[in-house]
Amino acid sequence: MFTQDFANRILKVEESPTFVLEKKADELDIKLKQEGKSIIRFGIGQPDFNTPDNIKDTGKKAIDENKTRYTASTGIKELKSAIVNKFKRDNNIDYETSNILVGNGAKHVLDDIMRVFINPDDIVIIPRPFWVSYSQQVILSEGIPEFVNFKKNLKIDMEHFDNVISKYTRIKGTGNSRVKLFILNSPNNPTGVVYTKEELEEIGKICLEHNIYIIADEVYEKFLYGSAEHHSMASFSNDLKSITITVNAVSKTYAMTGWRIGYCSADNKIIKQMTKVQDQSTSNPCTIAQWAALEALNGNQDSVEVMRKEYEKRRDYIYKRISSIDGMECALPEGAFYIFPKVSNFFGGKIKNSFDFADLLLEKANVAVVPGGAFGADEYIRISYATSMDNIEEGLNRIEEFCSRI
Numbered sequence: 001m002f003t004q005d006f007a008n009r010i011l012k013v014e015e016s017p018t019f020v021l022e023k024k025a026d027e028l029d030i031k032l033k034q035e036g037k038s039i040i041r042f043g044i045g046q047p048d049f050n051t052p053d054n055i056k057d058t059g060k061k062a063i064d065e066n067k068t069r070y071t072a073s074t075g076i077k078e079l080k081s082a083i084v085n086k087f088k089r090d091n092n093i094d095y096e097t098s099n100i101l102v103g104n105g106a107k108h109v110l111d112d113i114m115r116v117f118i119n120p121d122d123i124v125i126i127p128r129p130f131w132v133s134y135s136q137q138v139i140l141s142e143g144i145p146e147f148v149n150f151k152k153n154l155k156i157d158m159e160h161f162d163n164v165i166s167k168y169t170r171i172k173g174t175g176n177s178r179v180k181l182f183i184l185n186s187p188n189n190p191t192g193v194v195y196t197k198e199e200l201e202e203i204g205k206i207c208l209e210h211n212i213y214i215i216a217d218e219v220y221e222k223f224l225y226g227s228a229e230h231h232s233m234a235s236f237s238n239d240l241k242s243i244t245i246t247v248n249a250v251s252k253t254y255a256m257t258g259w260r261i262g263y264c265s266a267d268n269k270i271i272k273q274m275t276k277v278q279d280q281s282t283s284n285p286c287t288i289a290q291w292a293a294l295e296a297l298n299g300n301q302d303s304v305e306v307m308r309k310e311y312e313k314r315r316d317y318i319y320k321r322i323s324s325i326d327g328m329e330c331a332l333p334e335g336a337f338y339i340f341p342k343v344s345n346f347f348g349g350k351i352k353n354s355f356d357f358a359d360l361l362l363e364k365a366n367v368a369v370v371p372g373g374a375f376g377a378d379e380y381i382r383i384s385y386a387t388s389m390d391n392i393e394e395g396l397n398r399i400e401e402f403c404s405r406i
């Protein structure tokens with residue numbers, strides 16, 4: 001009855017597949033609990049660790065000290081200074097506080113960026129497989145997401161990237177393009193892929209040539225394994241710095257997903273426009289959480305390494321187990337806390353795609369994973385290993401058994 005009254009842009013937006021999956025798993029879990037069983041959840045991308053004590057204590061202290069009022073809508077100056085130091089210390093990028101904006105998580109900051117840049121029908125290039133919210137945020141801002149294919153190693157197919165840009169070049173020879181933004185996410189959700197410096201430089205060069213702004217989503221930068229290294233696009237040159245908006249958050253690094261603090265750095269002309277969005281929509285992110293985030297960035301960093309080491313142990317185990325399952329193929333992830341196995345060998349009969357695979361796995365083996373189709377890569381599934389080793393072992397036992405029966 002109401003459908004025709006809603007704005008077209010919201011009707012085009014899809015529900016978040018991870019939230020849909022969680023809902024499905026919750027419903028099944030209630031039933032299973034009565035039978036003394038439970039679901040192994042590999043769905044949601046959220047650290048299973050608690051927020052470190054020093055950060056929690058700072059949050060509690062902020063309440064006791066009545067740091068509970070509005071702040072500037074883009075964050076307190078103390079936190080912005082800590083972010084400036086963080087970018088210098090960790091990423092070798094020089095910024096001032098006027099280049100920083102703090103929002104309600106990286107997701108919110110990304111949405112601010114889309115609102116600031118996208119005119120109706122502007123193109124935003126997103127390499128597949130992609131984190132689900134990028135494309136939906138583009139649609140919410142009435143832009144058009146254009147996806148770029150990936151190679152066997154799950155990294156961007158540069159030839160296809162070139163073709164997509166050429167498709168939208170307005171005036172031949174001028175480099176001007178209808179493409180407004182390019183979204184880069186390394187370490188990557190859902191694949192765990194980490195781009196090398198050379199690969200990033202190649203992407204950056206193309207974006208510079210075509211006047212395309214780069215959103216560099218670096219929320220998983222601290223979770224790197226083996227010899228993988230993280231490089232920030234904005235650190236390579238002043239030219240690249242001027243077209244790059246670097247997005248980060250305390251959410252994953254410090255197990256602070258519920259505190260909702262994300263941030264970005266960019267040219268201050270961009271920050272000025274983003275400030276208008278937050279001034280008129282959300283105002284400041286939670287004041288208490290901002291003070292806790294300040295402690296996260298400035299305080300002792302040992303907990304980050306403890307979590308990284310544990311994730312690496314889990315990655316090694318899960319990779320070994322999945323590689324030994326007949327019919328499953330997977331690359332060794334170098335970062336984040338996801339593994340992205342190919343399951344298309346199991347397609348046929350009842351299982352037509354990754355959604356069917358995930359549904360059946362949930363129903364028959366009580367294991368929740370996210371279908372690759374949700375990330376634009378239907379031959380795969382995403383397994384999050386941000387869960388305990390016991391869960392991982394049990395979940396892998398169930399997946400192994402499930403795969404041997406289909």
Ligand SMILES: Cc1ncc(COP(=O)(O)O)c(C=O)c1O
Pocket residue numbers: 045104105106107108131185189217219249250251252257261262
């Ligand atoms: C790649 C990526 N970017 C951004 C976010 C959002 O982070 P936040 O919780 O800070 O909004 C996520 C969360 O899953 C993510 O995977």
